[in-house]
Amino acid sequence: MSERYDPQVAEPKWREIWAKADLFRALSPQEAGDAPKAYVLEMFPYPSGRLHVGHVRNYAMGDVVARHKKAKGYNVLHPMGWDAFGMPAENAAMERGVHPGEWTYANIAAMKAQFHKLGLSLDWSREFATCDPDYYGEQQRLFLKFLEKGLVYRKASKVNWDPVDQTVLANEQVIDGRGWRSGAVVEQRDLTQWFFRITEYAQDLLDKLETLDRWPEKVSTMQANWIGRSEGLQMRFEWAGDGPAGFDGGVEIFTTRPDTLHGASFIAVSPDHPLTQHLAQSDPDLAAFRAQCAQGGTSEADIEKAEKIGYDTGLRVAHPLRPGETLPVWTANFVLMGYGTGAIFACPAHDQRDFEFARKYALPILPVVRPTGAAAEEASETDAGLDWVRTGSGAHMSEAYTGPGTLMNSGSWDDLSIDAGKKVAIKAMSDCGLGAGKVNFRLRDWGVSRQRYWGCPIPVIHCPDCGIVPVPEGDLPVRLPDDVSFDKPGNPLVHHPRWKSTTCPSCGHDAERETDTLDTFNDSSWYFARFASATDMEERAYWLPVDQYVGGVEHAVLHLLYARFFSRAMRDVGEVDLPDGEPFSGLFTQGMVTHATFKAADGRWLQPAEVEIRGAAAIEKATGATVEVGPVEKMSKSKKNTVDPDAIIAAYGADTARWFVLSDSPPERDVEWTQAGVEGAARFMQRIWGLFEALSHPAGGPVAENDAGALEIRRAAHKATQAVDTAIEEFRFNSAIAAIHDWVNQLKKAEQLGPGVRDARLESASMLARCLTPFMPHLAEACWAKLGQEGLVSAAAWPEVEPALLVEDTVTLPIQVNGKRRSELTVSKAAVPTEVEAAALALPELKPHLEGKAVKKVIVVPGRIVNIVAV
RNA sequence: GCCCGCGUGGUGGAAUUGGUAGACACGAGGGACUUAAAAUCCCUUUCCUGUAUCAGGAGUGCCGGUUCGAGCCCGGCCGCGGGCACCA
Numbered sequence: 001m002s003e004r005y006d007p008q009v010a011e012p013k014w015r016e017i018w019a020k021a022d023l024f025r026a027l028s029p030q031e032a033g034d035a036p037k038a039y040v041l042e043m044f045p046y047p048s049g050r051l052h053v054g055h056v057r058n059y060a061m062g063d064v065v066a067r068h069k070k071a072k073g074y075n076v077l078h079p080m081g082w083d084a085f086g087m088p089a090e091n092a093a094m095e096r097g098v099h100p101g102e103w104t105y106a107n108i109a110a111m112k113a114q115f116h117k118l119g120l121s122l123d124w125s126r127e128f129a130t131c132d133p134d135y136y137g138e139q140q141r142l143f144l145k146f147l148e149k150g151l152v153y154r155k156a157s158k159v160n161w162d163p164v165d166q167t168v169l170a171n172e173q174v175i176d177g178r179g180w181r182s183g184a185v186v187e188q189r190d191l192t193q194w195f196f197r198i199t200e201y202a203q204d205l206l207d208k209l210e211t212l213d214r215w216p217e218k219v220s221t222m223q224a225n226w227i228g229r230s231e232g233l234q235m236r237f238e239w240a241g242d243g244p245a246g247f248d249g250g251v252e253i254f255t256t257r258p259d260t261l262h263g264a265s266f267i268a269v270s271p272d273h274p275l276t277q278h279l280a281q282s283d284p285d286l287a288a289f290r291a292q293c294a295q296g297g298t299s300e301a302d303i304e305k306a307e308k309i310g311y312d313t314g315l316r317v318a319h320p321l322r323p324g325e326t327l328p329v330w331t332a333n334f335v336l337m338g339y340g341t342g343a344i345f346a347c348p349a350h351d352q353r354d355f356e357f358a359r360k361y362a363l364p365i366l367p368v369v370r371p372t373g374a375a376a377e378e379a380s381e382t383d384a385g386l387d388w389v390r391t392g393s394g395a396h397m398s399e400a401y402t403g404p405g406t407l408m409n410s411g412s413w414d415d416l417s418i419d420a421g422k423k424v425a426i427k428a429m430s431d432c433g434l435g436a437g438k439v440n441f442r443l444r445d446w447g448v449s450r451q452r453y454w455g456c457p458i459p460v461i462h463c464p465d466c467g468i469v470p471v472p473e474g475d476l477p478v479r480l481p482d483d484v485s486f487d488k489p490g491n492p493l494v495h496h497p498r499w500k501s502t503t504c505p506s507c508g509h510d511a512e513r514e515t516d517t518l519d520t521f522n523d524s525s526w527y528f529a530r531f532a533s534a535t536d537m538e539e540r541a542y543w544l545p546v547d548q549y550v551g552g553v554e555h556a557v558l559h560l561l562y563a564r565f566f567s568r569a570m571r572d573v574g575e576v577d578l579p580d581g582e583p584f585s586g587l588f589t590q591g592m593v594t595h596a597t598f599k600a601a602d603g604r605w606l607q608p609a610e611v612e613i614r615g616a617a618a619i620e621k622a623t624g625a626t627v628e629v630g631p632v633e634k635m636s637k638s639k640k641n642t643v644d645p646d647a648i649i650a651a652y653g654a655d656t657a658r659w660f661v662l663s664d665s666p667p668e669r670d671v672e673w674t675q676a677g678v679e680g681a682a683r684f685m686q687r688i689w690g691l692f693e694a695l696s697h698p699a700g701g702p703v704a705e706n707d708a709g710a711l712e713i714r715r716a717a718h719k720a721t722q723a724v725d726t727a728i729e730e731f732r733f734n735s736a737i738a739a740i741h742d743w744v745n746q747l748k749k750a751e752q753l754g755p756g757v758r759d760a761r762l763e764s765a766s767m768l769a770r771c772l773t774p775f776m777p778h779l780a781e782a783c784w785a786k787l788g789q790e791g792l793v794s795a796a797a798w799p800e801v802e803p804a805l806l807v808e809d810t811v812t813l814p815i816q817v818n819g820k821r822r823s824e825l826t827v828s829k830a831a832v833p834t835e836v837e838a839a840a841l842a843l844p845e846l847k848p849h850l851e852g853k854a855v856k857k858v859i860v861v862p863g864r865i866v867n868i869v870a871v
Numbered sequence: 872g873c874c875c876g877c878g879u880g881g882u883g884g885a886a887u888u889g890g891u892a893g894a895c896a897c898g899a900g901g902g903a904c905u906u907a908a909a910a911u912c913c914c915u916u917u918c919c920u921g922u923a924u925c926a927g928g929a930g931u932g933c934c935g936g937u938u939c940g941a942g943c944c945c946g947g948c949c950g951c952g953g954g955c956a957c958c959a
Contacts, residue, residue, distance in 0.1 A: 004910090046959050086959060159957075170957040218875055222954075225874050300955045304872040338956095353872090443956095450957065520959070556875075557954060591877095592953075664883040664896070669876095670952070677883075677897050683910095684896090690911090738885070738895040745895095748912095814891035819940045821891050859939055865890040869939050 005689035007653025011778040024121040029542045032075035039077045039543045040066040043551030049107040051114040052642040054593040057661040062550045063120045064774040068728045071798040079531040080122045082129035085520045089454045093486045100454040130523035137477025140459035145573040151197045158298045161189035165489040168451045174297040188294040193449035198565045202441040214586035219556045228442025233258035235435025237317035240326040254340030259421030260347035262410040263368035267329045272337040293333040355400040365394025369405040448519045453492040455517030463504035463511040525566035541577040549584040591670040598627045605640040652682040655776035662733040692786040706756030716746045717764035718805040724771045767799040816867040817849040833860040840866045
């Protein structure tokens, strides 16, 4: 009986050997010589304190790529660090009285120990945490360069204000419009804040998406939608009569549907529009309406879901196309100040939101687009849903019509297509001087101010005389004070007795530091450049862009867009040499690891480990109480539905954990974590070990050659190597693992073939060890050593595939009759279609299916299929 | 609400991208070995019908379409998930 493989003994041993050999340190450009570079990066983790299986999956994937690239001869950079600023550290400080920095660095130490156990091929020599003063000092320097370049400015914008706690809340801290701690109804409040001019790059950020051919299509689409380029008309509606003082020009609006101008029913301006603010000063009802609109959170979902309400200002504007007609001016909460001009004209017949609003407030609805295409064809004469087309009256509409069509009720524009109508409308408005065509983006400038302690201080000083003065470069970093208190709500930097007091670098008078810190998305927007090199611009240029970036889909828009902005801004201030501004040439977005959520009766979330499933019921282990099993969701700290990989590593080893998270689901898809299957992975590990054990004890006796058996073994090994190779390159790790399963099963069977195939088995096993390395690196080392091979398999080259062993000279084709498989036929690969057709028609199994029918057509797809069409 | 995905056996999933649906694995059932257990090995395992190592039919969330041929393409629904600018 062969000895079992013990990962608890073997894994630490191999990791120590790797560390001593300094195997995973990236070579300098000079050391690397002719070897091509590969920068493999996974999104660095937030140091929550514990790894969860989502991390294991993410980093195992990156490690497969990094180890594969290394075996293929690349000079690989595969670094790791910590996205260490953020709210959880402050929450811990408030809840447990521990300093955010202390908490964070303790978490980093704990997680790093867990990381080491995974056997990842990481270059730890470049490690940093974003809360290291060294790192954030550099970030402050970048901020000042951006400021100098005009990419940074201040303006008023809205925050979620908790009136009880007197503090700003993050969107996730607003639950159903109320503060998470106080339960008070959250108000929107204006605050002057810092912004990055990301919109400066809007067009380029959009255009370059097309060049990112190794990005998932869906991510590019999401980014394109987020940037939201739209072409439309910006125009002025002039007052009918006198307008309010200071607003002489009328109301400036933006629309993407200028073709529907004849159907304009009313003007709607944002509650935050200067006009609304002005009118509210003398109209208490309007002021009350504005206050009502300011209730609830600032998130887009909150705003969109809020009931649509409006207030008639009593003002009227002239219809630009219909002399004598006037339109009322309303304030409406569905019009956002941040988009376009903060004012629209509403055409209720062809916009659902406008439609609902018009119905609610009994405003006119005039259809101006006659449906064409599918919608019109489907509608019969008796279809009441389209009565409005015949009558031309909006009174008969049950919903807005937004499909294709031609104009109606539009005077001389009648019968124009929508596109032609848009052009004519823009021309008409520019001819009369009321407006012009305009490109508008949905993308807004990036608000980077946070009223929090645990973030990168914004390095400016407010001087009563000089205004805003940058902190001189020599004084960087502006360090966070250590002696802070979280007793009071709000920003501890404001409450600190001394920290903000300073002198103006320009005039020397008393001045105050900026107390806002930077959004933590800043930290993760350039860390990849810091990994490439902290100081050496040439080395940065060598490594960048990242060749393969791996992370969760949840970052598809914000993080990736901000990083793309940063690399452009850094390029434009001379901090990085990236001509096209793109930081990640290859991107893979892995699916999330999900898990059921558990909630106790008192509302506490419970970790899976605290819950025991008994049949259909779930019981809290500690109390025996019934637990509510919630929906399967993304693993998150807040819902506590995370799984600690340490237990699995302790019981089965890191290789088993790595194998398991990669084996079943395709990497891009979500995977629901279940304990089941880990044993299977562990068993498989022993099965592999058994193969190598068996080979290490050569059987005695005479050797009878078994050429046929040996050839089959060799073919399988070379085909499997090829399959694993392409599967890794295409991010189909689960397919690679399936190929390895097949391979191992075949090698296991080959043990029965006797000593005549020993050489073939040895070759196959040596290739297997190398193909296994990216997935189960510790086991692969042990297997490699068992074979008596030189050196470390982690440093070995990928096995060479002999092309001659991959080709088959025959192929088995399915034979269909009328699309149903009735037989199969094995033919030479070189067979010409006419021969194949004749052979197929002669098959006896086909007789019953062809009887009484005439063969109309025979489709022969060489190497694929034969389909006989018979009627 | 808006944007982006996903939906295949008891379970995770495979299917050279329009060409044999269910590879590979988990689980389950049966068997071998064993005093017994563990471990290991072998077999069966989409559903229905029948004359049951065989033959026929159905089948990839639902309804319809294109095609010689659809899990894959198109249209419409249903369900689930992610993102929505202060979670990271």
